[in-house]
Amino acid sequence: MKSVVETLNPTRVRLAVEVPFTELEPNIQSAYKRISGQVNIPGFRKGKVPPLAIDQFVGRPVVLEEAINDAIPKLYGDAVRENDLEPLGQPELDVSELSDGEELKFTAEVAVRPKIEVPEWEGLEVQVDDIEVTDEDVDKRMDDLRARFGTLVGVERAASDGDFVQIDLNATADGEPVEGGQATGVSYQIGKGGMIEGLDEAITGLSAGDSTTFRTKLVGTHDGQEVDCEVTVTGVKEQQLPELD
Known part of the structure:
Protein backbone atom coordinates (compact mmCIF):
# COMPACT_ATOMS: atom_id res chain seq x y z
CA MET A 1 0.00 0.00 0.00
CA LYS A 2 1.15 3.51 -0.83
CA SER A 3 -0.24 6.68 0.71
CA VAL A 4 0.43 10.36 0.12
CA VAL A 5 -0.87 13.17 2.32
CA GLU A 6 -1.77 16.61 0.93
CA THR A 7 -2.28 19.52 3.33
CA LEU A 8 -5.37 21.48 2.30
CA ASN A 9 -5.16 23.92 5.20
CA PRO A 10 -3.69 23.87 8.72
CA THR A 11 -6.57 21.71 9.99
CA ARG A 12 -7.52 19.56 6.98
CA VAL A 13 -5.67 17.04 4.81
CA ARG A 14 -6.38 14.72 1.92
CA LEU A 15 -4.96 11.20 1.91
CA ALA A 16 -4.45 9.49 -1.45
CA VAL A 17 -4.14 5.72 -1.03
CA GLU A 18 -3.20 3.07 -3.60
CA VAL A 19 -3.55 -0.61 -2.80
CA PRO A 20 -2.32 -3.47 -5.05
CA PHE A 21 -5.11 -5.86 -5.99
CA THR A 22 -3.25 -8.78 -4.44
CA GLU A 23 -3.52 -7.15 -0.98
CA LEU A 24 -7.31 -7.29 -1.27
CA GLU A 25 -7.38 -11.07 -1.66
CA PRO A 26 -8.16 -11.79 2.05
CA ASN A 27 -11.05 -9.31 1.89
CA ILE A 28 -12.35 -10.87 -1.32
CA GLN A 29 -12.33 -14.33 0.23
CA SER A 30 -14.15 -12.98 3.30
CA ALA A 31 -16.70 -11.35 0.99
CA TYR A 32 -17.35 -14.67 -0.77
CA LYS A 33 -17.86 -16.34 2.62
CA ARG A 34 -20.33 -13.72 3.84
CA ILE A 35 -22.31 -13.72 0.60
CA SER A 36 -22.37 -17.51 0.60
CA GLY A 37 -24.21 -17.44 3.91
CA GLN A 38 -26.73 -14.87 2.69
CA VAL A 39 -27.90 -16.11 -0.74
CA ASN A 40 -30.09 -19.02 -1.80
CA ILE A 41 -28.81 -20.66 -4.98
CA PRO A 42 -30.44 -23.87 -6.24
CA GLY A 43 -28.24 -26.92 -5.77
CA PHE A 44 -26.16 -25.42 -2.96
CA ARG A 45 -26.62 -25.20 0.77
CA LYS A 46 -26.49 -21.75 2.33
CA GLY A 47 -22.93 -21.12 3.45
CA LYS A 48 -21.55 -23.71 1.01
CA VAL A 49 -21.93 -21.79 -2.24
CA PRO A 50 -18.61 -21.78 -4.18
CA PRO A 51 -17.12 -18.52 -5.51
CA LEU A 52 -17.75 -19.53 -9.14
CA ALA A 53 -21.50 -19.91 -8.47
CA ILE A 54 -21.59 -16.58 -6.64
CA ASP A 55 -19.88 -14.88 -9.58
CA GLN A 56 -22.45 -16.41 -11.93
CA PHE A 57 -25.64 -15.74 -9.95
CA VAL A 58 -24.70 -12.67 -7.87
CA GLY A 59 -21.93 -11.09 -9.90
CA ARG A 60 -18.25 -10.49 -9.36
CA PRO A 61 -18.77 -6.67 -9.00
CA VAL A 62 -20.95 -7.27 -5.96
CA VAL A 63 -18.16 -9.32 -4.38
CA LEU A 64 -15.59 -6.62 -5.11
CA GLU A 65 -17.83 -3.93 -3.60
CA GLU A 66 -18.30 -6.02 -0.47
CA ALA A 67 -14.53 -6.58 -0.25
CA ILE A 68 -13.79 -2.85 -0.64
CA ASN A 69 -16.26 -1.88 2.08
CA ASP A 70 -14.58 -4.41 4.34
CA ALA A 71 -11.02 -3.33 3.52
CA ILE A 72 -11.20 0.47 3.54
CA PRO A 73 -11.53 1.10 7.31
CA LYS A 74 -8.30 -0.79 8.02
CA LEU A 75 -6.52 0.67 4.98
CA TYR A 76 -7.52 4.17 6.05
CA GLY A 77 -6.31 3.51 9.60
CA ASP A 78 -2.97 2.19 8.32
CA ALA A 79 -2.53 5.31 6.14
CA VAL A 80 -3.29 7.59 9.09
CA ARG A 81 -0.67 5.87 11.24
CA GLU A 82 1.84 5.75 8.38
CA ASN A 83 1.61 9.54 7.95
CA ASP A 84 1.48 10.28 11.71
CA LEU A 85 -1.87 12.09 11.52
CA GLU A 86 -4.31 12.86 14.34
CA PRO A 87 -7.80 12.90 12.76
CA LEU A 88 -10.62 14.88 14.35
CA GLY A 89 -13.82 13.24 13.14
CA GLN A 90 -14.87 10.92 10.36
CA PRO A 91 -13.23 11.16 6.90
CA GLU A 92 -14.94 11.98 3.61
CA LEU A 93 -14.10 9.01 1.39
CA ASP A 94 -13.99 8.97 -2.40
CA VAL A 95 -13.39 5.53 -3.94
CA SER A 96 -12.54 5.26 -7.63
CA GLU A 97 -14.16 2.44 -9.55
CA LEU A 98 -12.30 -0.81 -9.00
CA SER A 99 -11.74 -3.00 -12.00
CA ASP A 100 -11.09 -6.68 -11.40
CA GLY A 101 -7.37 -7.27 -11.07
CA GLU A 102 -6.43 -3.58 -10.87
CA GLU A 103 -5.22 -1.64 -7.85
CA LEU A 104 -7.66 0.09 -5.54
CA LYS A 105 -7.42 3.87 -5.33
CA PHE A 106 -9.28 6.07 -2.88
CA THR A 107 -8.93 9.44 -1.18
CA ALA A 108 -9.93 10.51 2.31
CA GLU A 109 -10.37 14.12 3.45
CA VAL A 110 -10.40 14.64 7.18
CA ALA A 111 -9.94 17.35 9.80
CA VAL A 112 -6.73 16.94 11.79
CA ARG A 113 -5.23 18.39 14.91
CA PRO A 114 -3.11 21.41 13.89
CA LYS A 115 0.56 21.45 14.66
CA ILE A 116 1.31 24.28 17.07
CA GLU A 117 4.80 25.55 17.66
CA VAL A 118 5.18 26.69 21.26
CA PRO A 119 7.71 29.51 21.67
CA GLU A 120 10.34 29.48 24.38
CA TRP A 121 9.02 30.92 27.62
CA GLU A 122 12.34 32.15 28.91
CA GLY A 123 12.64 35.90 28.51
CA LEU A 124 8.89 36.53 28.22
CA GLU A 125 7.59 39.38 30.32
CA VAL A 126 4.07 39.72 31.65
CA GLN A 127 2.53 42.85 33.11
CA VAL A 128 -0.27 42.48 35.64
CA ASP A 129 -2.24 45.47 36.82
CA ASP A 130 -2.35 46.02 40.57
CA ILE A 131 -5.65 45.00 42.13
CA GLU A 132 -7.32 47.62 44.28
CA VAL A 133 -9.65 46.19 46.92
CA THR A 134 -11.95 48.71 48.58
CA ASP A 135 -13.77 48.42 51.89
CA GLU A 136 -17.01 48.11 49.90
CA ASP A 137 -15.58 45.13 48.03
CA VAL A 138 -14.71 43.40 51.29
CA ASP A 139 -18.12 44.14 52.81
CA LYS A 140 -19.93 42.76 49.74
CA ARG A 141 -17.84 39.60 49.76
CA MET A 142 -18.51 39.09 53.45
CA ASP A 143 -22.25 39.62 52.94
CA ASP A 144 -22.20 37.05 50.10
CA LEU A 145 -20.50 34.52 52.38
CA ARG A 146 -22.99 35.16 55.17
CA ALA A 147 -25.91 34.79 52.74
Whole structure:
Protein backbone atom coordinates (compact mmCIF):
# COMPACT_ATOMS: atom_id res chain seq x y z
CA MET A 1 0.00 0.00 0.00
CA LYS A 2 1.15 3.51 -0.83
CA SER A 3 -0.24 6.68 0.71
CA VAL A 4 0.43 10.36 0.12
CA VAL A 5 -0.87 13.17 2.32
CA GLU A 6 -1.77 16.61 0.93
CA THR A 7 -2.28 19.52 3.33
CA LEU A 8 -5.37 21.48 2.30
CA ASN A 9 -5.16 23.92 5.20
CA PRO A 10 -3.69 23.87 8.72
CA THR A 11 -6.57 21.71 9.99
CA ARG A 12 -7.52 19.56 6.98
CA VAL A 13 -5.67 17.04 4.81
CA ARG A 14 -6.38 14.72 1.92
CA LEU A 15 -4.96 11.20 1.91
CA ALA A 16 -4.45 9.49 -1.45
CA VAL A 17 -4.14 5.72 -1.03
CA GLU A 18 -3.20 3.07 -3.60
CA VAL A 19 -3.55 -0.61 -2.80
CA PRO A 20 -2.32 -3.47 -5.05
CA PHE A 21 -5.11 -5.86 -5.99
CA THR A 22 -3.25 -8.78 -4.44
CA GLU A 23 -3.52 -7.15 -0.98
CA LEU A 24 -7.31 -7.29 -1.27
CA GLU A 25 -7.38 -11.07 -1.66
CA PRO A 26 -8.16 -11.79 2.05
CA ASN A 27 -11.05 -9.31 1.89
CA ILE A 28 -12.35 -10.87 -1.32
CA GLN A 29 -12.33 -14.33 0.23
CA SER A 30 -14.15 -12.98 3.30
CA ALA A 31 -16.70 -11.35 0.99
CA TYR A 32 -17.35 -14.67 -0.77
CA LYS A 33 -17.86 -16.34 2.62
CA ARG A 34 -20.33 -13.72 3.84
CA ILE A 35 -22.31 -13.72 0.60
CA SER A 36 -22.37 -17.51 0.60
CA GLY A 37 -24.21 -17.44 3.91
CA GLN A 38 -26.73 -14.87 2.69
CA VAL A 39 -27.90 -16.11 -0.74
CA ASN A 40 -30.09 -19.02 -1.80
CA ILE A 41 -28.81 -20.66 -4.98
CA PRO A 42 -30.44 -23.87 -6.24
CA GLY A 43 -28.24 -26.92 -5.77
CA PHE A 44 -26.16 -25.42 -2.96
CA ARG A 45 -26.62 -25.20 0.77
CA LYS A 46 -26.49 -21.75 2.33
CA GLY A 47 -22.93 -21.12 3.45
CA LYS A 48 -21.55 -23.71 1.01
CA VAL A 49 -21.93 -21.79 -2.24
CA PRO A 50 -18.61 -21.78 -4.18
CA PRO A 51 -17.12 -18.52 -5.51
CA LEU A 52 -17.75 -19.53 -9.14
CA ALA A 53 -21.50 -19.91 -8.47
CA ILE A 54 -21.59 -16.58 -6.64
CA ASP A 55 -19.88 -14.88 -9.58
CA GLN A 56 -22.45 -16.41 -11.93
CA PHE A 57 -25.64 -15.74 -9.95
CA VAL A 58 -24.70 -12.67 -7.87
CA GLY A 59 -21.93 -11.09 -9.90
CA ARG A 60 -18.25 -10.49 -9.36
CA PRO A 61 -18.77 -6.67 -9.00
CA VAL A 62 -20.95 -7.27 -5.96
CA VAL A 63 -18.16 -9.32 -4.38
CA LEU A 64 -15.59 -6.62 -5.11
CA GLU A 65 -17.83 -3.93 -3.60
CA GLU A 66 -18.30 -6.02 -0.47
CA ALA A 67 -14.53 -6.58 -0.25
CA ILE A 68 -13.79 -2.85 -0.64
CA ASN A 69 -16.26 -1.88 2.08
CA ASP A 70 -14.58 -4.41 4.34
CA ALA A 71 -11.02 -3.33 3.52
CA ILE A 72 -11.20 0.47 3.54
CA PRO A 73 -11.53 1.10 7.31
CA LYS A 74 -8.30 -0.79 8.02
CA LEU A 75 -6.52 0.67 4.98
CA TYR A 76 -7.52 4.17 6.05
CA GLY A 77 -6.31 3.51 9.60
CA ASP A 78 -2.97 2.19 8.32
CA ALA A 79 -2.53 5.31 6.14
CA VAL A 80 -3.29 7.59 9.09
CA ARG A 81 -0.67 5.87 11.24
CA GLU A 82 1.84 5.75 8.38
CA ASN A 83 1.61 9.54 7.95
CA ASP A 84 1.48 10.28 11.71
CA LEU A 85 -1.87 12.09 11.52
CA GLU A 86 -4.31 12.86 14.34
CA PRO A 87 -7.80 12.90 12.76
CA LEU A 88 -10.62 14.88 14.35
CA GLY A 89 -13.82 13.24 13.14
CA GLN A 90 -14.87 10.92 10.36
CA PRO A 91 -13.23 11.16 6.90
CA GLU A 92 -14.94 11.98 3.61
CA LEU A 93 -14.10 9.01 1.39
CA ASP A 94 -13.99 8.97 -2.40
CA VAL A 95 -13.39 5.53 -3.94
CA SER A 96 -12.54 5.26 -7.63
CA GLU A 97 -14.16 2.44 -9.55
CA LEU A 98 -12.30 -0.81 -9.00
CA SER A 99 -11.74 -3.00 -12.00
CA ASP A 100 -11.09 -6.68 -11.40
CA GLY A 101 -7.37 -7.27 -11.07
CA GLU A 102 -6.43 -3.58 -10.87
CA GLU A 103 -5.22 -1.64 -7.85
CA LEU A 104 -7.66 0.09 -5.54
CA LYS A 105 -7.42 3.87 -5.33
CA PHE A 106 -9.28 6.07 -2.88
CA THR A 107 -8.93 9.44 -1.18
CA ALA A 108 -9.93 10.51 2.31
CA GLU A 109 -10.37 14.12 3.45
CA VAL A 110 -10.40 14.64 7.18
CA ALA A 111 -9.94 17.35 9.80
CA VAL A 112 -6.73 16.94 11.79
CA ARG A 113 -5.23 18.39 14.91
CA PRO A 114 -3.11 21.41 13.89
CA LYS A 115 0.56 21.45 14.66
CA ILE A 116 1.31 24.28 17.07
CA GLU A 117 4.80 25.55 17.66
CA VAL A 118 5.18 26.69 21.26
CA PRO A 119 7.71 29.51 21.67
CA GLU A 120 10.34 29.48 24.38
CA TRP A 121 9.02 30.92 27.62
CA GLU A 122 12.34 32.15 28.91
CA GLY A 123 12.64 35.90 28.51
CA LEU A 124 8.89 36.53 28.22
CA GLU A 125 7.59 39.38 30.32
CA VAL A 126 4.07 39.72 31.65
CA GLN A 127 2.53 42.85 33.11
CA VAL A 128 -0.27 42.48 35.64
CA ASP A 129 -2.24 45.47 36.82
CA ASP A 130 -2.35 46.02 40.57
CA ILE A 131 -5.65 45.00 42.13
CA GLU A 132 -7.32 47.62 44.28
CA VAL A 133 -9.65 46.19 46.92
CA THR A 134 -11.95 48.71 48.58
CA ASP A 135 -13.77 48.42 51.89
CA GLU A 136 -17.01 48.11 49.90
CA ASP A 137 -15.58 45.13 48.03
CA VAL A 138 -14.71 43.40 51.29
CA ASP A 139 -18.12 44.14 52.81
CA LYS A 140 -19.93 42.76 49.74
CA ARG A 141 -17.84 39.60 49.76
CA MET A 142 -18.51 39.09 53.45
CA ASP A 143 -22.25 39.62 52.94
CA ASP A 144 -22.20 37.05 50.10
CA LEU A 145 -20.50 34.52 52.38
CA ARG A 146 -22.99 35.16 55.17
CA ALA A 147 -25.91 34.79 52.74
CA ARG A 148 -24.56 31.42 51.65
CA PHE A 149 -24.94 30.13 55.20
CA GLY A 150 -28.10 32.08 56.04
CA THR A 151 -31.36 30.48 57.20
CA LEU A 152 -34.95 31.30 56.20
CA VAL A 153 -37.41 31.94 59.00
CA GLY A 154 -41.16 32.38 58.55
CA VAL A 155 -42.58 35.73 59.64
CA GLU A 156 -46.11 36.99 60.37
CA ARG A 157 -45.87 40.34 58.58
CA ALA A 158 -46.11 41.91 55.15
CA ALA A 159 -43.38 41.05 52.64
CA SER A 160 -40.66 43.60 52.01
CA ASP A 161 -37.59 43.95 49.83
CA GLY A 162 -35.18 41.03 50.28
CA ASP A 163 -37.76 38.67 51.76
CA PHE A 164 -38.39 35.22 50.35
CA VAL A 165 -42.01 34.52 49.45
CA GLN A 166 -43.93 31.43 48.38
CA ILE A 167 -46.35 32.37 45.61
CA ASP A 168 -48.96 30.96 43.23
CA LEU A 169 -49.33 32.54 39.77
CA ASN A 170 -52.19 32.49 37.25
CA ALA A 171 -51.96 34.43 33.98
CA THR A 172 -55.09 35.14 31.90
CA ALA A 173 -55.76 36.98 28.64
CA ASP A 174 -59.27 38.34 28.08
CA GLY A 175 -60.44 36.18 30.95
CA GLU A 176 -59.04 32.95 29.50
CA PRO A 177 -56.11 31.06 31.08
CA VAL A 178 -52.81 31.39 29.21
CA GLU A 179 -51.21 28.06 28.33
CA GLY A 180 -48.22 27.51 30.62
CA GLY A 181 -49.10 30.64 32.60
CA GLN A 182 -49.85 28.89 35.88
CA ALA A 183 -47.43 27.99 38.68
CA THR A 184 -47.85 26.83 42.26
CA GLY A 185 -45.50 26.97 45.22
CA VAL A 186 -42.84 29.12 43.55
CA SER A 187 -40.09 30.44 45.82
CA TYR A 188 -39.00 33.99 44.96
CA GLN A 189 -36.84 36.65 46.58
CA ILE A 190 -38.28 40.14 46.33
CA GLY A 191 -35.91 42.49 44.53
CA LYS A 192 -33.98 39.76 42.79
CA GLY A 193 -35.91 40.17 39.53
CA GLY A 194 -35.69 37.87 36.53
CA MET A 195 -39.18 36.33 36.79
CA ILE A 196 -42.08 38.56 35.70
CA GLU A 197 -42.05 42.30 35.10
CA GLY A 198 -43.99 44.07 37.83
CA LEU A 199 -43.92 41.13 40.26
CA ASP A 200 -41.78 42.87 42.88
CA GLU A 201 -44.10 45.86 43.09
CA ALA A 202 -47.20 43.62 43.21
CA ILE A 203 -46.15 41.41 46.13
CA THR A 204 -44.35 44.00 48.25
CA GLY A 205 -46.61 44.71 51.19
CA LEU A 206 -48.64 41.49 50.89
CA SER A 207 -48.89 39.01 53.74
CA ALA A 208 -49.45 35.26 53.61
CA GLY A 209 -52.93 34.62 52.19
CA ASP A 210 -53.13 37.95 50.30
CA SER A 211 -53.71 38.13 46.56
CA THR A 212 -53.49 40.85 43.93
CA THR A 213 -53.64 41.21 40.15
CA PHE A 214 -51.28 43.19 37.96
CA ARG A 215 -50.77 43.77 34.24
CA THR A 216 -47.55 42.42 32.73
CA LYS A 217 -45.88 41.14 29.56
CA LEU A 218 -44.87 37.52 29.22
CA VAL A 219 -41.54 36.23 27.94
CA GLY A 220 -40.51 32.94 26.32
CA THR A 221 -43.20 31.16 24.31
CA HIS A 222 -45.64 34.07 24.68
CA ASP A 223 -42.97 36.77 24.42
CA GLY A 224 -44.50 40.24 24.48
CA GLN A 225 -48.09 39.14 25.15
CA GLU A 226 -49.87 41.36 27.69
CA VAL A 227 -51.79 39.44 30.34
CA ASP A 228 -53.45 39.88 33.69
CA CYS A 229 -51.49 38.00 36.34
CA GLU A 230 -53.02 37.02 39.65
CA VAL A 231 -50.47 36.35 42.39
CA THR A 232 -51.20 34.84 45.78
CA VAL A 233 -48.66 34.93 48.59
CA THR A 234 -48.78 31.70 50.60
CA GLY A 235 -45.80 32.35 52.85
CA VAL A 236 -43.27 35.03 53.83
CA LYS A 237 -39.78 34.30 55.12
CA GLU A 238 -36.87 36.52 56.00
CA GLN A 239 -33.23 35.54 55.74
CA GLN A 240 -31.29 35.54 58.96
CA LEU A 241 -27.55 35.87 58.46
CA PRO A 242 -24.96 34.36 60.81
CA GLU A 243 -22.80 36.64 62.92
CA LEU A 244 -19.63 37.82 61.21
CA ASP A 245 -17.11 36.20 63.53
